[in-house]
Amino acid sequence: MGATMLLDALTLQLGYNATLVAIGAALLGIAAGASGTFLFLRKRALVSDAISHSTLPGVGLAFLVMTAFGGDGRHLVGLLLGASLTAALGLWAMHALTRHTRLAEDAAIGAVLSVFFGFGVVLLTVIQTVSVGRPAGLEDFLLGATAGMLYQDAVLIAVAGALAVLVVWALRRPMTLVAFDAGFASAAGVNVRRVDLAMMGLVLAVTIIGLKVVGLVLIVALLIIPPVTARFWSNRSDRVVGIAGVFGGVSGFVGAAISATAPALPTGPIIVLTAFALFAVSMLFAPGRGVLAAWLRHRRQQRRIHLRQGLLAIAQDLPIYERYTLQLLVRAGLARADGVPTELGRRRAEKACRDESRWAVARRMHSHESAVSRYDGLLPIEDVFTRDEIREIDRQIAESGGGCA
């Protein structure tokens, strides 16, 4: 039954509210992944944690103010407005701490985060004990809850999320430049402080719209995990931004769908765990930067180097010392178990030795720098140079009287 329900949720057939939540969470994920990428590239990912924790006193204060004026203390826009105000205050406090004292940013983050969060918890506790207004549901801002999501809440997330993505797109160039080389950006006339401010503003906006869905404790994960996951898949920052958006969107959608199948499953943590699942798969299996790919590459490289060393040893009539080398030679039919090379082995050895001296010459010729830098000790020389270039290299070898016998 659980499986069919999940399928229903994923295909948006679990009813109006669940559909609304899934789409809202997906949009939030896209916005968070894309804007979080710049935070990650600027190496300031944890700033978002301080921002999100600084929202809590704002929620409490906004509730008190709205109740005092006789309104509904749980009006979402009002609560989010209060949250943005204290989050901005926290951001400013962090900035002031690092700028005017010798505190490093991580220390400032720790100080701001805990103080604001502590104050927020005190506020909420007081509100609950003196039971002003109808505070039920305020604690949902901690871990996120979507059960009571209204149509206009979803619209709010959708509009704000789309705006955030638009701003990311418009500012991608200066944000990338500042993240890579702030000194150069500043020298070229880019206002680094303003770009950083815009980036923080984006993160703040995403945090605020994510409060209701993911909750303030875990929104940081939605800002950081998708970019880190995307980094496994690309070496180009523009693509990392896009891929992070996709991963964030998928995490939001799937996470919200899963949590819709059971009322007891909190939305925020499920979304974060979904994002983590994508991260784990990417870390293990991504080509290029993935752990498995790196391990396989290393093994393959090691095998080829041992083979090459073995062949060079044969060419120079040296004994083969390492057992692994001999094993590889035997397995490839290049040597017998007692280390005596086969006919094929001798021919290959000759070729390896000749290529080695060719590479040595190529390394001295400056025009081949690009090709030489690809040399890993094994690349067949024919893959890199044209026949004419090899002939020229051979001519130089003959001239210097070197080469293999």
Place this chain on the structure above:
Amino acid sequence: MIDALRTAMGRGTPSDPLDSLSDKPLAVRGLTVSYGDKPAVFSLDMTVEPGSMTAIIGPNGAGKSTTLKAVLGIVPRLSGVVSVFGQPLAASRRRIAYVPQRASVDWDFPTRVIDVVLMGLVRELGLLRPVRGHHRQRAFDCLDRVGMRDFADRQIGQLSGGQQQRVFLARALAQGADLYLLDEPFAGVDAATERAIIDVLKGLKAEGRTVVAVHHDLSTVRDYFDHVLMINVHKVAEGPVAEAFTEDNLQRAYGGRLAANLMDQLQLGGH
């Protein structure tokens, strides 16, 4: 009171001190930068002649890099005036190119060589203008000049130190500037790269452009540069290499720590 202070600090009139230097590529007066309590650069005056190649030399912590950064507005000035081609910095950004220290960035950043060079066009491209073929062509040409064209599509993490330095130089070339400010362009690069870089810099000079470089290798000052600025927080000497690059000045700048045999190797004049 302020006038008296200025006189005491060896500066003449309180009127605009840059008037008489209006068209020099770079003129600095009274530049002071301080990190914390101690000044890193104190009341530095500096004038760079058009078409010259100037080395900024001095011991570690002398404020060489800080001087460049303060001139460019990367670190805040405590005091001082900077004029570039007779205009304030903000009005002359497009005429300046900058090569930061190689170690100042993370080379595992997800970007390709060509993208780094295109960063040099940031002023031209602005926020939204798309990168077109002719932009890319210019980036390729700049890579060509530093011998890195074949590397255009490589991830920057795959480059050697010397190659990284040449990519940074290519990015500065793409800025198409008249004044080039380089921070330790020869630090930790191999001989081939050093050759390639100095060839490019001399080419810039031949085109009438002006080069200022923070430099640490005293043995090449004579071969590479025609002017020198020697500092150790304060200015020690400034002028053509033949006049300013003397043993006296070096001993003053380096606090008498330079060995006699090094002095011999430098074949110093003007003693």
